[in-house]
Amino acid sequence: MKGMQIFSNQDLQMKKEIHAKEVMSEEGEQMGCYLLNHSNSLFLTPQKGDSLVLIQVLEGRLYCVGGNEEYRLGKNDVVRLKNVKEKVLLTSIGSSSICMYTVNYYQNIEQLNELFQEARKADLRDSYTMGHSRRVHNYAVCLARELKGQCNLAEVALAAQLHDIGKVILPLEVLQKEGKLTKEEYDLVKKHSMVTYDRLLPVYGERIAYIASSHHEKLDGSGYPRGLKGEEIPFEAKIIAVADVFDALTSKRSYREPMPLIKAVEFLEENGKLFAKEIVSILREKVQAGTITRSYCHEY
Numbered sequence: 001m002k003g004m005q006i007f008s009n010q011d012l013q014m015k016k017e018i019h020a021k022e023v024m025s026e027e028g029e030q031m032g033c034y035l036l037n038h039s040n041s042l043f044l045t046p047q048k049g050d051s052l053v054l055i056q057v058l059e060g061r062l063y064c065v066g067g068n069e070e071y072r073l074g075k076n077d078v079v080r081l082k083n084v085k086e087k088v089l090l091t092s093i094g095s096s097s098i099c100m101y102t103v104n105y106y107q108n109i110e111q112l113n114e115l116f117q118e119a120r121k122a123d124l125r126d127s128y129t130m131g132h133s134r135r136v137h138n139y140a141v142c143l144a145r146e147l148k149g150q151c152n153l154a155e156v157a158l159a160a161q162l163h164d165i166g167k168v169i170l171p172l173e174v175l176q177k178e179g180k181l182t183k184e185e186y187d188l189v190k191k192h193s194m195v196t197y198d199r200l201l202p203v204y205g206e207r208i209a210y211i212a213s214s215h216h217e218k219l220d221g222s223g224y225p226r227g228l229k230g231e232e233i234p235f236e237a238k239i240i241a242v243a244d245v246f247d248a249l250t251s252k253r254s255y256r257e258p259m260p261l262i263k264a265v266e267f268l269e270e271n272g273k274l275f276a277k278e279i280v281s282i283l284r285e286k287v288q289a290g291t292i293t294r295s296y297c298h299e300y
């Protein structure tokens with residue numbers, strides 16, 4: 001990707017000189033060491049004017065998506081981003097520590113850590129949704145890789161991880177209810193999408209908040225929260241919607257057994273009015289090829 005360079009350990013000496021020269025000669029620089037928990041992500045968005053980010057992995061591993069390219073970074077690797085046009089997502093695999101130098105480019109890491117903890121909490125509240133966001137992320141990224149021309153991989157990855165963060169507002173008796181929800185309860189459930197929007201907006205901006213909050217929109221306009229139709233729904237949200245329903249159907253619930261993977265694909269195909277056909281057909285290919293399995297864990 002233009003403006004992005006990944007250096008390996010061998011170039012370390014050279015990189016140090018780059019830090020010193022480029023970072024220290026400009027104004028607005030920030031420098032700090034941070035600990036990232038598993039799956040926590042940094043999302044770097046292009047800024048106006050000259051900007052520079054240097055990230056060195058001190059411990060652990062990071063998965064990096066910029067535009068449609070992916071990189072895996074290990075200990076001592078350095079990412080250098082200068083005037084990058086594309087958004088870049090860095091996700092920690094296991095816990096990792098990083099050293100970050102930024103110039104005119106800032107993201108509040110404490111705020112991010114808090115957000116990811118909240119997302120995990122939302123998942124952990126119900127044993128049946130445990131790991132849901134992680135699996136939805138994995139499925140969505142797997143599908144998005146095949147649809148690179150049509151979507152932004154970094155946006156899919158980030159929005160998928162945080163799509164259900166708004167579920168923290170739901171009382172446990174609603175979250176874990178076995179029978180049919182009453183109208184009032186269902187109205188409350190529907191609110192989680194906009195809570196997700198409100199939580200993500202100040203941290204990641206409008207685009208990510210909009211994609212993440214649109215994961216229950218349906219092609220025919222029958223979804224929520226906005227009742228978007230067809231092309232009005234961001235393509236990234238359509239991918240997350242397919243991954244979300246696929247995970248829900250193939251997960252065990254207290255009142256039913258998990259649906260076999262291929263049956264879940266058939267369900268999505270039968271509901272072609274609701275879910276994008278080209279995305280579902282890739283899901284079918286991946287399931288049939290055994291690339292996507294229930295224990296699908298080729299996370300990064």
Ligand SMILES: [Fe+2]
Nearest residue numbers: 163164215216
């Ligand atoms: Fe949801």
